[in-house]
Amino acid sequence: MxxxxxxxxxxxxxxxxxxxxxxxxxxxxxxxxxxxxxxxxxxxxxxxxxxxxxxxxxxxxxxxxxxxxxxxxxxxxxxxxxxxLKLRQRLLSNQGKEVSKLLRRYKRTPERERPEVLAELERWPPAARVGPYAKELDDADSEVLVQLALKELPKLKGVDAERPLVKTAVLSKHPKLRARAHYAACQLDKTRTRDYYGQIATLQTLPKRRVRAMEYLAGMGEVAAPSLVFVLEKVEMEINATQVTAGGLRRVPVNLGTRGGAAIDAPIELPEASMLQVKTKVVMHTLREIQGRARAALKSISGEDHGTDGKAWRAWLDRRPQRAEGE
Missing domain, CATH: 2.30.30 (SH3 type barrels.)
Structure with a gap:
């Protein structure tokens, strides 16, 4: 037990x-x-x-x-x-306010006295500390508190502390902070971090966010294999859907009508067609880049090459020897 x-x-x-x-x-x-x-x-x-x-x-x-x-x-x-759930939300909110007060105090405290404040912070439950630390990463206006958050979040097991670290790794405008957040997330739990990156890479969000998540995922090695296959499958479906949608909307039959005669159905270009084409090109470029990175990473991991065929890679994944999570 x-x-x-x-x-x-x-x-x-x-x-x-x-x-x-x-x-x-x-x-x-x-x-x-x-x-x-x-x-x-x-x-x-x-x-x-x-x-x-x-x-x-x-x-x-x-x-x-x-x-x-x-x-x-x-x-x-x-x-x-x-x-x-209501009681828990209220409890964490109240505790989070106290943690935030301690963080402000930590920032004002001379460096030699900060261990005492840190000891007070550690008296609060891990779940109560995640939110305030996440806010410091979002704001990124105090290097002292950013460093503290990056140091302490990897210690908070079982309370989804990977989420704010992954968010920072993908969204932050500061390259060094992104790299540090990614490292901290992997320290905490590589498997959950991998899964988060896989989800972001397949979300219909800003292209740079998707590509950045894919870059991290592709660099995580063998532990990333399940998420890489997941990404290939999802991206393949999205590419097919994008091609079908764009092709179907580019030219639309419109009943023009005639005087004294039968109506005529003629295909015309929609005013939005050019915008749609531009958007489609951007989306397809992003999808192809993600697809290519996933394929290259899987090829490196497996020593095999199944192209961008998600089903083939899934079959490879299924016949691999089972490994413990995080290996």
Whole structure:
């Protein structure tokens, strides 16, 4: 059985279940076990207490040391789950405000005294620290706090801290910050980072964002193979859809009508046709670039070349020896 301290991030990150908590309770000098069917709302400051909500909607605070074990449960009633999420959002919001205050204090504090402030920051749950650190990366107006965020986010396991790092790696205007954020994200969890890049590369967003995500993904080596195949499959579908759409809209039959005679259907160019063609060229150029990078990376990883055929690469992926995630 894994220690409760290791299980806690998983419990907080997973979809809520009414877990069965075995709580140690002192009763007339004797230790007994109390069973509670509940789900976690969140950790509290100091990280020694956790707030739970039971299946009736009642909350209680429990010392982590009092939890003997946690057993698999069943989904919370929908009404209770909505209440849990609302309580968790409020808790994280309030905690995030306190973390932000400490970050401002950290910035003002002389360097030799900053470890004391950092120790206070670490008293707050990881989930409460992600948002404030993410904001510092977004703003990027304090090198001190940016460095702190890049140093601390990779330590926050199980709370989706990869997301702000990947966002910074793709969106930041500062090349050095992008590179540092990518490195930090890979330090934290290469598999989740890989998956995020794969999703961005296939989103219909700004071309430079897609290409940048693809560049990172292509440089991650063998761990990136599943996402590279996913990208090839999705991009192949998007290319086909783009070609069909552009071809179908370029010339449209329009009933012109005639005087004293039958109507005439004649194909004419739409006013938007030239704009559509330009947009299509930009999209296709981006898709071809992503496709080419994915193919080159897979070729390098596999020693094989299946071109841009997503199905063929999927077959290669499926027959590969299974590897542990992150290898």
């Amino acid at each position: 894994r220690p409760i301290a290791l299980l806690l991030p998983l419990l907080l990150a997973a979809p809520a279940l009414a877990e069965r908590y075995h709580l140690r309770v002192e009763d007339e000098g004797k230790e007994t076990i109390q069973l509670v069917d509940a789900a976690p709302v969140g950790e509290l400051e100091g990280r020694k207490l956790i707030r739970l909500i039971d299946v009736r909607g009642k909350t209680q605070e429990v010392e982590l040391s009092a939890i003997a074990k946690v057993e698999q449960g069943h989904p919370l009633p929908e009404r209770i789950e909505r209440k849990r």
